[in-house]
Amino acid sequence: MKQIIYLYLFLSSLALFSQSNFNSQHYKVTLGDLETNTFEKDSTANALTIYELGNSYVDRYDYDLRTEIKQKIKILNKEGFDKANVSIHLYNKDDRKEKVDNIVATTYNLVNGKVTKTKLLEKDIFREKYDENHTLVKFTLPNIKPGSVITYSYKRISPFMFKYEGWRFQSDIPTLYSEYRTSIPGNWFYNIKLVGGKKLTTNTSKVEKHCLESSRGGYSDCGVSVYAMKDIPAFIEEDFMTTRDNYLARVEYELQTFKSFDGIIHNYAKTxxxxxxxxxxxxxxxxxxxxxxxxxxxxxxxxxxxxxxxxxxxxxxxxxxxxxxxxxxxxxxxxxxxxxxxxxxxxxxxxxxxxxxxxxxxxxxxxxxxxxxTRNNGFATxxxxxxxxxxxxxxxxxxxxxxxxxxxxxxxxxxxxxxxxxxxxxxxxxxxxxxxxxxxIKPSRPSNVLYKVELNFDENETLSGDVASRRTGYHALNYKKSYYQNKDAHLLKLENEFPYIDISDFKVTDKDITSEEFNESYHIEYNYEDTGDHIYLNPFFVVFFNENPFKLQERTYPIDFGYKDTYFYSLKLNLNDNYSIVEMPKERSIALPNNAGRVLFSTKFAGNSLVMMMKINFNQAIYEPEYYQALKEFMSKIVTIQTNSILLIKKK
Structure with missing residues (x-):
């Protein structure tokens, strides 16, 4: 009776599991994989890798490197359909080339409570030459719908042992479980590098005796390893980063030496x-x-x-x-x-x-x-x-x-x-x-942006004045290219950025295109919002940040600006006797932890003039991920400050 009760409880719990959870322990598709159509840990995910497995080993007969791949992916919505498009990259050099074999792909759907399977047909697998050294094998899994689960497996056969197969644990969608198994004969010695900073949940090694033999009686033992990670978040690219290959969680191999069965040692890695x-x-x-x-x-x-x-x-x-x-x-x-x-x-x-x-x-x-x-090429080892x-x-x-x-x-x-x-x-x-x-390698000089603005009301209630700006470092470089490559387009872009002002008397005072600075000045007429007795002015007609560039819930890789920089904006608004200030932005002082950055915003009323100043300092070129939430809030407050208005009222 106890055994029956235990069996009943086990089957009940299994049924409950299958109805509400993904099976991340096996390649086999379960009812839970099909019935579960949300991923609570990441509500923005369009697809989800439930399970993936790689297994690389050397064939004992022809010494080719063989890698078996298995993937099980959940399609959560239409935006995730692209995960049904699969490309396998094959390398060739001279008369040797990689091959792919045993492609098996299936789409699973739940239709009226029943599981349906649609298999990929051989005729729907295509080959495409990418360049002289690479070929693509491509296919798209059939009958994809929101809620589908797709599985595909294949074997890659390679004669290039110097290119031992690496493995990516992380991609642009979340992954519940990723495992990579390797078997490397002792003849080959590789430098193995774990990239991305994420911890392995499994990292085991053992020795398999006589895994490889030669025709003359020589043999080799193999080092057999298993690497695995669980609950890997999607890698989502955002502004201010180098190439994502610097941060994706993965394992890589670099061949150092090869010892043939006759005892000759070939060195590949060098000092x-x-x-x-x-x-x-x-x-x-x-x-x-x-x-x-x-x-x-x-x-x-x-x-x-x-x-x-x-x-x-x-x-x-x-x-x-x-x-x-x-x-x-x-x-x-x-x-x-x-x-x-x-x-x-x-x-x-x-x-x-x-x-x-x-x-x-x-x-x-x-x-x-x-x-x-370079930044797009990744970090050198x-x-x-x-x-x-x-x-x-x-x-x-x-x-x-x-x-x-x-x-x-x-x-x-x-x-x-x-x-x-x-x-x-x-x-x-x-x-x-x-x-x-x-x-x-660091920048040789600071990169700054500085604006000085003075505006005046005349007797006709026209608001106009002069603007002077100075850029240094990489800010200057970008503006020099914009201006000297097409002066008319540069001015037009400037006018389009500020639709409520008219620009005249535009001047650039630098001598040539390699100047350390880029200085420009111009006269503006400000078309303000006049609502009878009230005038609303946005004192920031120049906006350094239109929106917060940081939108992720969590960022696991550094915020890399490339260089330290400073933004400075000052405004002097001269009022005539017809106006008085009713409301103006509050002063603010905001600092990042460890003095890594600061915003100072001040407003003063002296005589009949409003003097306003804003200074933003980024004191580091690179911020570690621990700063992300603080930087996100920091940027949000900068955007808020720049959208504040000044309320003027006409004197009776």
Whole structure:
């Protein structure tokens, strides 16, 4: 009788589980997977990975790397239908190529209380050439509806053991359970890297004896590992971040050594000492860096004979900026040719900045190349050398004991500035005498925005006045490009941003496109809201932040502005004897924790004038996720301050 009761309670609890919960423990689709159509932990989710499994191992007969994939996904609404579109990326090199086999895909629906299955047909699987080294195998699961559960599985077969299959635990939808199993023969030794900062819920390893054998009696043991994560939130991209690949939870493999059954060891991973030596003798970058240059072929005599080394460096930098155009190519280890650059006046990053390097070096200036990975390319690995992580090169110049970082690919850059794309934390300084080292890459000067506005009422009740603005650093760079690339469009954009003002006498006072600052001034006529005896004015006709850029409930990756900056706005409103102020915004002082930022907003009435000032400081270039809620509230208050109005009343 007790056994019957226990069985009844078990079946009852199982039925209750299946009606209200997803089965994240198995690939098999349950009634609970189909009946549960909401995800309480993330009400914004359009789809949900219930269960996923990867299993990578080396075939004992042909030594190919085999990876078996299983996915079970819940489609919560129509916006989640795109998860039914599957693309499998296959790599090929010369006569070797990856293959995919055993594709099985099924859509499950609950129709009138009954489970229906719709299988993917072979004819609906397509192949598409992506580029010379990649092919896509694509399919779309059939009969998708809100509430569907889809499953698909396949096996990828690869002859490329140096590309051991990595695994992503996180994607743009929540994941309940993700597991990756690996079996790696002792012949292959990999550097294994866990990225993203999330903790594994399972991390086990054991040794399997004689997992791989050779025809001559040799054998290898295998290291068998299991990695798993549970309840992984969706990764949602937001403003002020580098590439998402820096933060997605995943495991990656980098082949270090391979030992064949005859005992020969092949080294793939290298030390920086080895990399430095190879880099120096490389047929592309190394060879180009060693080229000698006849300065008379490039520079005017007055530049060559200039005794002030900083002035000389500035002139050389300007020469390269003005005479050679970057073609947008980030390839830094191939197609590097100063000869072709000189001939065509256009080239990739390496060609332009190596020409700059060589001209400075030939002029007696201490220079070294610096390898970078740009913001969109991800962080370069620091644990061990991975040259393929780098996609950019700049020049370090030391002049009068001061260090400058130079990039001649952008004609708007001031000497000592580098493009925003290069602000990715650090780079590798390639010093061929002392050895390479990691260095921090930071902006050379502050980035600020400052506005000074003075408005006056005349006897005809017209409100007009003058505006002066100054931008420095990256704020100046963006405005220089906007203005000098199309002056008419720049002015039109300015007028469209402020529809209730008329602009005249627009002036830019800077000398050229590489000035450190961008200064503009203009006269405005303010078309205010007049409701009889009352006038409403928004004192912020310039708004630094129209809306709060931070909207997530939680952000698990850093807020990366790239640089520290300051915003300053001052207004002097001169009233004539016909007006008095009834209501004006309250003064505010708001600080981020640890003095990481501050907003000061003050209003004073002196004589017959209102003086208002707002200053916003972001004292850090990068804020850790712990600051997110404070930054979110900080930005919200800034937006609120900028939408406040001043109420004026006409005197009787």
């Amino acid at each position: 920086w000492k080895t990399v430095d030596r190879e880099f120096k003798t490389d047929k592309d970058i190394g060879k180009q860096l060693r080229k000698s240059i006849n300065l008379e072929d490039f520079l005017q005599p007055e530049v060559i004979n200039e005794s002030d080394m900083l002035k000389k460096a500035n002139s050389i930098y300007s020469y390269v900026q003005e005479n050679y155009i970057w073609n947008g190519d980030y390839k830094i280890f191939q197609d590097v040719s100063i000869k072709n650059l000189i001939k065509s006046k256009s080239g990739n990053v390496s060609s332009i900045n190596i020409l700059l390097h060589n001209l400075l070096k030939e002029s007696g200036i201490n220079v070294k190349p610096v390898l970078l990975s 620091k644990v061990f050398p991975v040259i393929s992580d780098f996609n950019y090169i700049i020049v370090q110049a030391t002049i009068n004991d001061k260090i400058y970082y130079l990039d001649a690919t952008d004609k708007y850059l001031n000497f000592g500035d580098i493009p925003f794309r290069c602000l990715n934390g650090y780079g590798r300084l390639m010093d061929f005498k002392k050895g390479s080292e990691w260095i921090d």
